[in-house]
Amino acid sequence: xxxxxxxxxxxxxxxxxxxxxxxxxxxxxxxxxxxxxxxxxxxxxxxxxxxxxxxxxxxxxxxxxxxxxxxxxxxxxxxxxxxxxxxxxxxxxxxxxxxxxxxxxxxxxxxxxxxxxxxxxxxxxxxxxxxxxxxxxxxxxxxxxxxxxxxxxxxxxxxxxxxxxxxxxxxxxxxxxxxxxxxxxxxxxxxxxxxxxxxxxxxxxxxxxxxxxxxxxxxxxxxxxxxxxxxxxxxxxxxxxxxxxxxxxxxxxxxxxxxxxxxxxxxxxxxxxxxxxxxxxxxxxxxxxxxxxxxxxxxxxxxxxxxxxxxxxxxxxxxxxxxxxxxxxxxxxxxxxxxxxxxxxxxxxxxxxxxxxxxxxxxxxxxxxxxxxxxxxxxxxxxxxxxxxxxxxxxxxxxxxxxxxxxxxxxxxxxxxxxxxxxxxxxxxxxxxxxxxxxxxxxxxxxxxxxxxxxxxxxxxxxxxxxxxxxxxxxxxxxxxxxxxx
Numbered sequence: 353x354x355x356x357x358x359x360x361x362x363x364x365x366x367x368x369x370x371x372x373x374x375x376x377x378x379x380x381x382x383x384x385x386x387x388x389x390x391x392x393x394x395x396x397x398x399x400x401x402x403x404x405x406x407x408x409x410x411x412x413x414x415x416x417x418x419x420x421x422x423x424x425x426x427x428x429x430x431x432x433x434x435x436x437x438x439x440x441x442x443x444x445x446x447x448x449x450x451x452x453x454x455x456x457x458x459x460x461x462x463x464x465x466x467x468x469x470x471x472x473x474x475x476x477x478x479x480x481x482x483x484x485x486x487x488x489x490x491x492x493x494x495x496x497x498x499x500x501x502x503x504x505x506x507x508x509x510x511x512x513x514x515x516x517x518x519x520x521x522x523x524x525x526x527x528x529x530x531x532x533x534x535x536x537x538x539x540x541x542x543x544x545x546x547x548x549x550x551x552x553x554x555x556x557x558x559x560x561x562x563x564x565x566x567x568x569x570x571x572x573x574x575x576x577x578x579x580x581x582x583x584x585x586x587x588x589x590x591x592x593x594x595x596x597x598x599x600x601x602x603x604x605x606x607x608x609x610x611x612x613x614x615x616x617x618x619x620x621x622x623x624x625x626x627x628x629x630x631x632x633x634x635x636x637x638x639x640x641x642x643x644x645x646x647x648x649x650x651x652x653x654x655x656x657x658x659x660x661x662x663x664x665x666x667x668x669x670x671x672x673x674x675x676x677x678x679x680x681x682x683x684x685x686x687x688x689x690x691x692x693x694x695x696x697x698x699x700x701x702x703x704x705x706x707x708x709x710x711x712x713x714x715x716x717x718x719x720x721x722x723x724x725x726x727x728x729x730x731x732x733x734x735x736x737x738x739x740x741x742x743x744x745x746x747x748x749x750x751x752x753x754x755x756x757x758x759x760x761x762x763x764x765x766x767x768x769x770x771x772x773x774x775x776x777x778x779x780x781x782x783x784x785x786x787x788x789x790x791x792x793x794x795x796x797x798x799x800x801x802x803x804x805x806x807x808x809x810x811x812x813x814x815x816x817x818x819x820x821x822x823x824x825x826x827x828x829x830x831x832x833x834x835x836x837x838x
Contacts, residue, residue, distance in 0.1 A: 357428055360566060362559040363387045367394070370520060371555040375493075375527040375543040378559035379591040381568050381576075384528045385421030388489055392422070392469065393429060395487055395521045401451045401466035402486040402516060407505060409495045410616055411459070411473040412629050418491045437463045451512055452484065458620065459627055473627070475616055477504050486511030486522055493527040494537030495613065495768075531587050533775075534607045534768075560591045580800055601747055601781040601789050602808070604754035611768045611775060612666075634658075634767060635668050637694045643686070644814035645702030645735075647716055648794070650674060651801040654682045655774060655810045663762040665815070670771045672802050679716065680723055687727040696729045701817045702810065707737040735817060744787040746812045753815055762819050764811075777807040 359367070363383050366376050367390055378384050388406075395404055408414045423433065431437060438444070439461045448466035461469040472480045477500050485508050490496055509523050516522040529540055547556035561573050577585050586592040615633035635641075635658060642657040656669035669689060673681045686698075706716040713719060717733045724731035752758050766775060780803065782790040793804040 357390070357425075358567070359390075360564050362557060362563045363390075366555070366557050367391060369555040369557075371547075371551075371553060372524050373527075373543070373546075373553060374524070374555040374557075375529075375540060375547075376557050376559070377529055377531060377540065377591065378557075378563075379530055379561055379587070379589045381561045381572070381589065382559040382564045382591075383567065385418060385491070386425045388418075388491065388526065388528050389422040389425035390429070391521075391526055392489065393426065393431070395524070396463045396465065396467040398519050398521050399467065399486055399516050400463075401448060402522075403450055403452055403468050403470070403484070403511065404487040404489070405470045405472050405480070405483070405485050405505070405508070406461075406489050406491065407472040407474055407480070407496065408491040409473070409613065410475050410629070411471065411618070411627050412616070413492060414471050414473065435464070437461060451515070472505075474500050475613070476618070480504050480508065483508040484511060485509050486516055487524050489526040489528065491528050492530075494529040494532035494534075494540045497536065498539040531591055533587070534611060536608050558591055561589045578798060580803075599783045600779070601783045602750060602754060602778045604751045605778050606754070607775065607779070609756070610754065610764050611766050611771075613768050614668075614770075631692070632668075634666055635690075635693075637692065640695050640697040640699060641668075641690065641693070642699045642701065642814070642818075644810045644817075645679075645682075645700065645706065645720075646806045646810045646813070647679070647703050647706060648801075648806060650794075650797065651804075651806055652677075652679055652682060653802070653806045653810050654686065655771070655807070655814065656686065657814060659762075660765075663760075665762050665764055667764065667766040667771050667774065667811075669767065670774050670807065672773065672807075674801065679720060683720065683723040683727065687724070687729065698724060698729055698731050700731055700733050700735060702735045702813045704735065704737055704739060706735060735813070743789045746816065747783070747787065747789070749816065749820070750812060753819075761823055762815065764815075773802045774807045774811065776803045777805060778811070781805050781808050 360383065363386065366374060366387055376384055376387060392404070392406070395402065406414065406418070408418055426437070433439070440458055442457045443462040447462060447464050450462070450466045450468045454460050454468060454470070459471040461471070470483065470485070474496050481504055488505060488509055490501070490505070509525060511522065527540055527543070529537070532538055532540060543554055544556045547554040561568055561576070565573065573589070576589050580589070612634070616629045617631040617633060618627045619630045621628050639658060642659070644655050644657065646653045651672055651674050653672045654670065655667050658666050658668055660666055671682050671685050673679070700717060700720060709715050717735065721731045721733065753761050753764060756763050784790045789805055789808070791805045793799045794801065794806065
């Protein structure tokens with residue numbers, strides 16, 4: 353079976369590179385998933401009955417983000433699911449058997465010629481131990497820990513030398529990723545130096561959206577440029593390495609320290625046999641939740657917290673609505689996410705203006721209490737009506753919290769998957785010459801407001817209002833905090 357498909361210059365260069373270890377670092381829209389799909393199709397053709405793996409951070413990432421792009425690319429090549437390959441089910445009897453057939457097919461792709469691909473979720477790396485593979489690919493590699501690659505996946509690439517030892521794709525490994533935003537992911541970028549030192553072993557390639565402009569078109573790139581923040585567009589689309597803004601307001605924010613990758617609980621789909629996510633491990637269903645809010649004409653934001661032992665504050669979720677969407681949508685999204693929560697009690701913190709009374713509908717916080725009650729939740733308002741602290745005071749207080757050097761202060765941990773917009777807002781918030789937070793982007797309608805400073809205010813409100821009076825350490829910093837916020 354043959355069918356003509358389009359490849360841009362970077363995609364072609366990557367696919368034809370003969371090195372056994374290949375790294376593709378590219379922004380969104382450059383066609384990484386398509387390259388991955390074509391590479392897997394080539395391995396299936398050249399190595400019938402072989403066994404490879406496709407790994408990523410979670411099954412959710414693989415099945416909802418990576419896999420649809422692969423299936424679309426295979427369809428363009430003429431591959432038909434159910435005829436040329438199956439996923440998550442025992443293959444039909446007329447399919448050839450793999451050299452080492454799996455015992456379970458719930459997380460396996462099987463080709464008609466016997467080629468199999470194990471889908472591996474690195475949030476459960478122990479399940480990948482002991483495997484033997486002829487090749488492998490890692491999607492979103494910068495989010496996979498280096499030790500998991502070196503200790504678990506790399507030793508498993510040994511396979512069937514007696515059968516495929518002379519095939520160019522045997523023991524070939526592909527890393528596919530956007531630029532890492534955590535220092536823990538920088539290990540992938542080290543392959544650039546390895547490729548320069550040993551070009552026969554390693555191949556490293558970077559690409560931006562303009563490398564795939566024939567597919568994307570200039571209009572699509574211009575739209576992304578106009579609707580994304582400058583930092584987000586440069587890093588996620590143009591693949592430019594921007595690590596920190598100058599004069600950062602949250603200058604002690606550390607992506608590695610303050611962000612966490614959530615764990616997941618899995619069950620099996622009774623119909624397909626595939627592993628499915630049933631819950632995350634970062635939320636205790638038997639403990640109340642807390643939210644902090646910011647209200648605005650163009651955007652309203654909500655962050656969801658749950659306090660853990662040792663004064664750890666875990667930001668487990670975030671939401672925003674724009675334009676004509678109302679706060680009722682924020683509540684609806686929260687209640688849908690946590691509909692299985694056993695203890696339906698939420699405490700509310702946030703913008704003092706939420707206490708301003710409207711002549712017809714009361715205050716925003718009163719509306720929120722009513723909306724939560726309609727969904728079966730009890731909501732208590734803890735946000736004070738008094739004015740918040742000045743920006744410079746907030747900056748000192750949040751710096752002390754983020755530094756984690758003052759006894760008795762809380763710590764912040766943010767879900768890397770659900771709070772990415774908050775992370776961008778914190779990273780890109782800047783200080784003005786007088787020490788105030790630079791909020792000018794909040795007045796620019798074209799600027800993506802989820803990456804302006806609204807979410808940063810949500811974080812400030814929560815810690816200022818909940819912890820300002822509680823932080824008593826006996827140190828100068830602690831006494832200063834009591835004076836500022838008490």
